[in-house]
Amino acid sequence: MPVTTNATAVQADRVVFRLPAIGPEITGVRLWSEVPVASTTFTRGDDGWELSIPRPPAHRIEYLFRLTLADQDEPVTITDPTNQLRVAGVFGDHSWLPMPGYAEPSWLDAPRSNGTTRPWEFDTADGPVTGALWAPADAWRGSELPLLVSHDGTQMAQYGRLTGFIGAAIAARQLPPLRVLLLDPGPHRHARYAANPLYAKALATEIVPAVADR
The missing domain is CATH 2.60.40.10 (Immunoglobulins)
Known part of the structure; x- marks a missing residue:
């Protein structure tokens, strides 16, 4: 080293x-x-x-x-x-x-369920919200699946390998097939994520319903 x-x-x-x-x-x-x-x-x-x-x-x-x-x-x-x-x-x-005894997480090299990611943009009362929706590649469009919402989502996927972990957990049957909504914070992250009632309302009444309707 x-x-x-x-x-x-x-x-x-x-x-x-x-x-x-x-x-x-x-x-x-x-x-x-x-x-x-x-x-x-x-x-x-x-x-x-x-x-x-x-x-x-x-x-x-x-x-x-x-x-x-x-x-x-x-x-x-x-x-x-x-x-x-x-x-x-x-x-x-x-x-x-x-540190002594450290080992990389086993899921990094584990078989995983392939997924597809497509960009999304929402026009909300709190302004534009961008992101992406990840779903298992074999999921039918419009099929009902659990939805995981990840804030700082693009960064979580890129640096934390969130969708890779989800894909491995689905393949191992540790999680059911699900979709992951990766939401970006926008240019004013602290204002948006700091107990912002306008954003919370947009998330609950505009963003999540829009995904559920597709």
Whole structure:
């Protein structure tokens, strides 16, 4: 995994993050991680920057380094140059580390029910709402199937492989055949998803009924 000898590493009970000395313009390094950790502040040594923390109770850690530079007011966020493992996300690539015992979900390589995805656009009282409808390829158009509504749906399908998981669960008969409505948040995500009664009404009285009628 590491590409240098002075690299980030997972030890028996600790994780040691390392950033080799790049230049004197770096005045501070902090860890960004969605997993809570004991500390985020690196210390500077002769060979670069280092942060040693107890191994967190997680299967894997996705993280970034935030660099404070002498000549810039805002920190710069980078992936770990000593770790070649990357995962794509809405806000760009992240570095990630597997913890001892980590295994990828078995459904990633499992047989799955093929599906079809077609774009949808809804003209609602809360403005245009775009998305897509995924359905099993062998589902008859107009047949009654359960409907799963996923907000941030396109991103969930792209980065979380939602429809792949659903397809594998259907093939394994862990879920019945169903449709998945992948809804996009639009340009004002927080306003739309933050307990917005206008959007909630549009979802219940316009969007879902429109899908059910097709």
